[in-house]
Amino acid sequence: MKILIVDDFSTMRRIIKNLLRDLGFVNTVEADDGQTALPKLQAGGIDFLVTDWNMPGMSGLELLKAVRADANLAGLPVLMVTAEAKREQIVEAAQSGVNGYVIKPFTAATLQEKIDKIFERVDA
Amino acid sequence: MTPEKLTKPDERLARARDYVVALENGREQEADRLLVQIANMRETMLFQEIGKLTRELHDSMESFSLDEKFSELTEKEIPDAKERLNYVISMTQQAADTTLNAIEEIIPISEELDGKSQELNQRWMRFRKKEMPLSEFNDLSNDLADYFSKSTNSLQTMQLSLNEVLMAQSFQDITGQIIKRVINLVQEVELSMVELIRISGGNFVNSESKSSLVNPELAGPAIPSLNENDQVDSQDDVDDLLSSLGF
Numbered sequence: 001m002k003i004l005i006v007d008d009f010s011t012m013r014r015i016i017k018n019l020l021r022d023l024g025f026v027n028t029v030e031a032d033d034g035q036t037a038l039p040k041l042q043a044g045g046i047d048f049l050v051t052d053w054n055m056p057g058m059s060g061l062e063l064l065k066a067v068r069a070d071a072n073l074a075g076l077p078v079l080m081v082t083a084e085a086k087r088e089q090i091v092e093a094a095q096s097g098v099n100g101y102v103i104k105p106f107t108a109a110t111l112q113e114k115i116d117k118i119f120e121r122v123d124a
Numbered sequence: 125m126t127p128e129k130l131t132k133p134d135e136r137l138a139r140a141r142d143y144v145v146a147l148e149n150g151r152e153q154e155a156d157r158l159l160v161q162i163a164n165m166r167e168t169m170l171f172q173e174i175g176k177l178t179r180e181l182h183d184s185m186e187s188f189s190l191d192e193k194f195s196e197l198t199e200k201e202i203p204d205a206k207e208r209l210n211y212v213i214s215m216t217q218q219a220a221d222t223t224l225n226a227i228e229e230i231i232p233i234s235e236e237l238d239g240k241s242q243e244l245n246q247r248w249m250r251f252r253k254k255e256m257p258l259s260e261f262n263d264l265s266n267d268l269a270d271y272f273s274k275s276t277n278s279l280q281t282m283q284l285s286l287n288e289v290l291m292a293q294s295f296q297d298i299t300g301q302i303i304k305r306v307i308n309l310v311q312e313v314e315l316s317m318v319e320l321i322r323i324s325g326g327n328f329v330n331s332e333s334k335s336s337l338v339n340p341e342l343a344g345p346a347i348p349s350l351n352e353n354d355q356v357d358s359q360d361d362v363d364d365l366l367s368s369l370g371f
Binding site for chain 1: 287290291294296298300301342343344346354355356357358359362365366369371
């Protein structure tokens with residue numbers, strides 16, 4: 001399972017990478033913006049996307065929409081990990097097809113729970 | 125003194141002429157009186173000029189919506205920015221505390237493990253060099269079993285503490301986003317002030333508006349004291365909101 005982690009703050013990418021490693025996901029790649037992430041997704045091989053929302057070039061929401069609009073990527077499970085906490089934003093993300101939404105600051109347990117949930121649904 | 129209505133500069137000139145005439149004829153009191161009148165005229169002109177400039181400045185500000193800008197800045201954005209920076213201070217404090225607590229927990233455990241390890245090692249070396257009688261070996265064997273079980277616990281405790289330190293570093297991302305927003309605000313204040321200087325006639329090169337560091341439509345990290353009730357407070361709230369909508 002190869003996971004792409006997208007966030008413009010490298011600290012956050014490191015933290016998520018370490019947490020995923022603890023959960024047994026050792027195959028991770030990173031991108032610092034939606035713009036650099038999309039080509040990596042389109043190149044193939046990525047099974048799960050973890051992304052922030054607020055990024056200068058292409059936002060996480062725009063990335064999500066691009067993924068859902070691409071025939072090859074439409075089914076990709078996407079987890080948003082973000083500081084954006086306004087209700088209308090959460091709803092917008094859900095309506096755009098996000099599979100899980102975690103707000104910062106978060107705990108390791110929450111991240112694990114959401115990832116497990118996403119993969120339960122995918123397998124079902 | 126001439127009786128016709130005069131323009132102000134002419135009035136002053138007329139008064140000045142009268143002043144000279146009064147002096148030449150030794151009419152001291154009249155001269156003093158005229159001097160005061162001339163001085164007063166100058167003051168009045170000055171005040172009228174200032175009043176006109178002030179009015180013009182105010183009108184310019186209104187036409188550029190600067191006065192709205194300033195009131196928005198002073199009533200909302202700058203107080204918000206202070207809250208945000210205070211929040212940064214409290215987040216960084218919290219992260220430092222969590223990290224220091226974890227360290228204070230880990231160090232004694234690690235020292236104890238080290239001490240025990242060394243002690244057992246010495247006894248084990250004696251066993252290897254065949255310098256240990258059987259009775260002592262039995263004790264060593266029991267102590268080793270004990271050590272393995274205790275050290276597993278210690279190491280697990282240490283791992284939990286290290287995970288806490290890992291998670292504590294997430295403050296950097298959140299405080300970074302908050303600070304970016306405050307930088308944006310400072311830029312806005314800067315641009316407004318430049319605009320003000322420009323329209324009030326000061327010599328200033330128009331600075332181009334720099335592109336925003338953050339997307340103005342997004343709200344950014346939740347600052348508890350600035351919540352206008354359209355933000356969620358916790359992950360549980362997020363989960364509830366999503367499940368209530370069928371997601």
